[in-house]
Amino acid sequence: MKILVPVKRVIDYNVKPRVKADQSGVDLANVKMSMNPFDEIAVEEAIRLKEAGKADEIVVVSIGEQKAQETLRTGLAMGADRGILVVADAMPEPLAVAKILAKVVEEESPDLVILGKQAIDDDSNQVGQMLAALLDWPQGTFASKVEPADGKVNVTREVDGGLETLSLSTPAIITTDLRLNEPRYASLPNIMKAKKKPIDEKTPADYGVDTAARLEVLKVIEPPKREAGEIVPDVDTLVAKIKEKGFAA
Amino acid sequence: MSTLILADHDNKELAPATLVAVTAAAKLGGDVHVLVAGEGSQAVADAAAKIAGVAKVLHADDAAYGHALAENLAPLVEGLMGDYDYLLAPATSTGKNVLPRVAAKMDTQMISEIVAINDDGSFDRPTYAGNAISTVKSSDAKKVITVRGTAFDKADAEGGSASVEAVSGAGDSGKSSFVSAEIAESERPELTSAGIVVSGGRALQSGENFEKIIEPLADKLGAAVGASRAAVDAGYVPNDYQVGQTGKIVAPELYIAIGISGAIQHLAGMKDSKTIIAINKDEDAPIFSVADYGLVADLYKAVPELTEKL
Known part of the structure; x- marks a missing residue:
C-alpha cells in the first residue's frame, strides 16, 4: 500500500500571530515556521501503518514557497520515503490545493491520502473533503482511529457528541484529528539521512492548475479585545456575583 | 436571490445550530429553504417547517441519508443547487464534513465558519486560531458557506x-x-448550545478529578462540561469536550474556566461568552485578562466550596 501525505508549512504553533498594521495580513517575516500540527499527525499515522507492515511507501507533498522544502525534510526525517514540492508564489486557496493534489494522486496512485483536518493558519478545514470530491473517493474526516483491512479502511471519527466509525472502500481520503496519535520527534541520524532522500520539484503549471484566488481578502484585523474584569477576594464574593447575575438561586 | 440550508439533525431532532444558519441566511436576503436529508426524519422536516423565516423545506428521506455520509449527501445537495445562490450549513461536524465536498463539485471556493455578513457582500471569518479576523469577498457565482454556531442569534x-x-x-x-x-x-446539556459551561484544564490532573470537581459544579448549575485542549491531550476527557479553535466554539451566558491558563487556542473557543469566570492559582494566567470575575485560588479547595455554597 502506498500513502500520500500532504503537509503545509505554517506559522509555528507556539508563536502568537501578529496582524500587520496595514491590515493586509499576518506578519510572517522572521517568524518561526513549522509543519502544520495536524499534518504531523498525518505523517505519523502513515509511518505507523508502514511499521505495522500495512504500507510500503510514503510520499510527502507540500505546496507553497520554496522554503516548504524544509517542511518536506521534516516529514522525510520522521520516516517518509520521498517528497514532492510544488512551488507556488502565493499560497493557493484550498480548492486550488485540492486540484493540484488530485493531479499528484493521478500520477502517484496512492491507496490512501492522509491529511491534517485543518491548517492552523487559514483554519479552513476543506482540502481533504475537496480532494475526495474531485477524485470521487470516500472520505473519513476528523479521524481518531484508522484500521485498513482488505480493500477497505475503517475510520473512527470525532463527531459532535462522540465517535462514529465508518467503513470506506479504498482508495480513500483520511483527515486527522488531535487524538489519532502523538507524532514522534525525528532523531539526529534520521535528520541526516533525510537530507539524501529525493525531493521532486514542480509548479502548479506542470499540473495545469489555475491557482488564481477566488476570494479577495479585503482586510485582516485583530479581533476585538475583551476587557479584563475584577479579581474577587474569595468564594463567597464569587457566589454573590453568580447569584446577582441570576445564574443560581 | 435564494439560499438553501443543509439542516443538521439526528433524524429525531433539529440541531439548534441550524437555527443560527437560518438567521445568517435571512441576513443575505431572499427566500430561505431548508434541506432535511435523513432516514425516518419526518419529525425533523416538520420542525424545520416551523422555523420563522423558512419558506420551504426540502425533505429527502432515504436509508442512504440516515447517517449523513458525505459521499451520499454531497451529490444530493449539489443536484439541488441549480436553483439557489447560496448554500449554508452550521459549522457542526456534519456541515464541516459535507460542505467542502459539495463546494469542490460546484468548483466553488467555500468560505468556512463565517462570523459576520457585511453590507458589501463580504464575510468575516476568524483565522490563525482566532488571532486574526479576515474579511473576504467571493468572486464565485454561487457561494458555499458554513456559519459559526455562536456568531448569530438563533432564529x-x-x-x-x-x-x-x-x-x-x-x-x-x-x-x-x-x-x-x-x-x-x-443528562447534561449539549456543549455548543448550553446556557452555562463549566470547563476544566490541565490543572485537574486526571479524569477522576474532572468527575469529582468539575462535574458536581456543572450539575449544580445545570451546565455542560468542557475542557481545554491540554486536558484533552492529556487524556482526562474525550475530544468532544474540547473548547477551542480546533474543538468546539461556545458562547454561553456563563462560562466558568477552572484550572485553565487561557492559551490563545482556548480563548478563541470561548471569548464570546457573555460572562466569564476564571478560577486559577496562577494570578498571571492569561485567562484572567478575559474574565469578568477572577478568583486566584487552589481549585481543589475553591471549587468544592463554590459547589456547596451555590
Whole structure:
C-alpha cells in the first residue's frame, strides 16, 4: 500500500500571530515556521501503518514557497520515503490545493491520502473533503482511529457528541484529528539521512492548475479585545456575583 | 436571490445550530429553504417547517441519508443547487464534513465558519486560531458557506409554516457505510448550545478529578462540561469536550474556566461568552485578562466550596 501525505508549512504553533498594521495580513517575516500540527499527525499515522507492515511507501507533498522544502525534510526525517514540492508564489486557496493534489494522486496512485483536518493558519478545514470530491473517493474526516483491512479502511471519527466509525472502500481520503496519535520527534541520524532522500520539484503549471484566488481578502484585523474584569477576594464574593447575575438561586 | 440550508439533525431532532444558519441566511436576503436529508426524519422536516423565516423545506428521506455520509449527501445537495445562490450549513461536524465536498463539485471556493455578513457582500471569518479576523469577498457565482454556531442569534423555532416538499437523490454511493457510533449519553446539556459551561484544564490532573470537581459544579448549575485542549491531550476527557479553535466554539451566558491558563487556542473557543469566570492559582494566567470575575485560588479547595455554597 502506498500513502500520500500532504503537509503545509505554517506559522509555528507556539508563536502568537501578529496582524500587520496595514491590515493586509499576518506578519510572517522572521517568524518561526513549522509543519502544520495536524499534518504531523498525518505523517505519523502513515509511518505507523508502514511499521505495522500495512504500507510500503510514503510520499510527502507540500505546496507553497520554496522554503516548504524544509517542511518536506521534516516529514522525510520522521520516516517518509520521498517528497514532492510544488512551488507556488502565493499560497493557493484550498480548492486550488485540492486540484493540484488530485493531479499528484493521478500520477502517484496512492491507496490512501492522509491529511491534517485543518491548517492552523487559514483554519479552513476543506482540502481533504475537496480532494475526495474531485477524485470521487470516500472520505473519513476528523479521524481518531484508522484500521485498513482488505480493500477497505475503517475510520473512527470525532463527531459532535462522540465517535462514529465508518467503513470506506479504498482508495480513500483520511483527515486527522488531535487524538489519532502523538507524532514522534525525528532523531539526529534520521535528520541526516533525510537530507539524501529525493525531493521532486514542480509548479502548479506542470499540473495545469489555475491557482488564481477566488476570494479577495479585503482586510485582516485583530479581533476585538475583551476587557479584563475584577479579581474577587474569595468564594463567597464569587457566589454573590453568580447569584446577582441570576445564574443560581 | 435564494439560499438553501443543509439542516443538521439526528433524524429525531433539529440541531439548534441550524437555527443560527437560518438567521445568517435571512441576513443575505431572499427566500430561505431548508434541506432535511435523513432516514425516518419526518419529525425533523416538520420542525424545520416551523422555523420563522423558512419558506420551504426540502425533505429527502432515504436509508442512504440516515447517517449523513458525505459521499451520499454531497451529490444530493449539489443536484439541488441549480436553483439557489447560496448554500449554508452550521459549522457542526456534519456541515464541516459535507460542505467542502459539495463546494469542490460546484468548483466553488467555500468560505468556512463565517462570523459576520457585511453590507458589501463580504464575510468575516476568524483565522490563525482566532488571532486574526479576515474579511473576504467571493468572486464565485454561487457561494458555499458554513456559519459559526455562536456568531448569530438563533432564529425562532416556532412561527413559520413552510411547505414540505419531498426530494430524492442518487442514494447510496456504495463507497462508504456506517459501522457504529458511540455517542455519549448525558443528562447534561449539549456543549455548543448550553446556557452555562463549566470547563476544566490541565490543572485537574486526571479524569477522576474532572468527575469529582468539575462535574458536581456543572450539575449544580445545570451546565455542560468542557475542557481545554491540554486536558484533552492529556487524556482526562474525550475530544468532544474540547473548547477551542480546533474543538468546539461556545458562547454561553456563563462560562466558568477552572484550572485553565487561557492559551490563545482556548480563548478563541470561548471569548464570546457573555460572562466569564476564571478560577486559577496562577494570578498571571492569561485567562484572567478575559474574565469578568477572577478568583486566584487552589481549585481543589475553591471549587468544592463554590459547589456547596451555590
